[in-house]
Amino acid sequence: MNASDIASLVRDARSCRRFIEADPIPAELLLQLVDIARLAPSSRNQQALRFLVLSSPADRERIFPFFKWAAALDWAGPQPGERATGYILFLRRVGAQTAHDAGIAAMTIKLAAAAAGYASCIMGGIDRPGLHRVLGLSPETEIDIAVALGRAGEKIVIEPLAPGAPVAYWHDADDVHHVPKLGLADLLHHTGPSR
Numbered sequence: 001m002n003a004s005d006i007a008s009l010v011r012d013a014r015s016c017r018r019f020i021e022a023d024p025i026p027a028e029l030l031l032q033l034v035d036i037a038r039l040a041p042s043s044r045n046q047q048a049l050r051f052l053v054l055s056s057p058a059d060r061e062r063i064f065p066f067f068k069w070a071a072a073l074d075w076a077g078p079q080p081g082e083r084a085t086g087y088i089l090f091l092r093r094v095g096a097q098t099a100h101d102a103g104i105a106a107m108t109i110k111l112a113a114a115a116a117g118y119a120s121c122i123m124g125g126i127d128r129p130g131l132h133r134v135l136g137l138s139p140e141t142e143i144d145i146a147v148a149l150g151r152a153g154e155k156i157v158i159e160p161l162a163p164g165a166p167v168a169y170w171h172d173a174d175d176v177h178h179v180p181k182l183g184l185a186d187l188l189h190h191t192g193p194s195r
């Protein structure tokens, strides 16, 4: 494996929101993804995140309404038949500082899932009180973020983004999802010569 293999993996691992529900992600793979995320870096090596893996059709139906899909789009979200088939919820004890760890674990899961042929979307838009209630979580536990996974059911392409232009992604007339990204030169910070 070399850097361009990693670049391809990152390029392929777009945020997917429409899946092929008829081709569910295996429950064993979801566990394997958590086992991989277990090895990811953690602030002060606290390892404060806990993972709740849900993939049965009944669980999926129960939790789906608590996620907000593609806030930037005027879109009703994934319809029956195109919804995620697995969810990994990141949990922590109330007040634990896990935001960075959660991001790193989520990306680790995303990349490993992409390498296994599955698409995903990191989900921060969650009705947390509602989901907490429906899952019967203890009062000491709170929900950080989640990763929704499944077999990709949509085409996603990266577009160039000019500095200052709108960052919102869009669907075209053929239902292709476009994601604008800034170029390398726009992201590098330069300090001027010292005088």
Ligand SMILES: Cc1cc2nc3c(=O)[nH]c(=O)nc-3n(C[C@H](O)[C@H](O)[C@H](O)COP(=O)(O)O)c2cc1C
Pocket: 013, 014, 015, 016, 017, 068, 069, 070, 071, 121, 122, 123, 124, 125, 126, 145, 169, 179
């Ligand atoms: C921390 C975080 C939270 C996110 N939450 C949501 C979400 O609640 N719903 C959603 O549809 N997408 C969510 N996304 C996906 C972003 O919208 C997506 O990363 C962005 O549009 C760029 O697309 P890309 O991931 O394909 O590059 C989230 C991404 C991150 C990193």
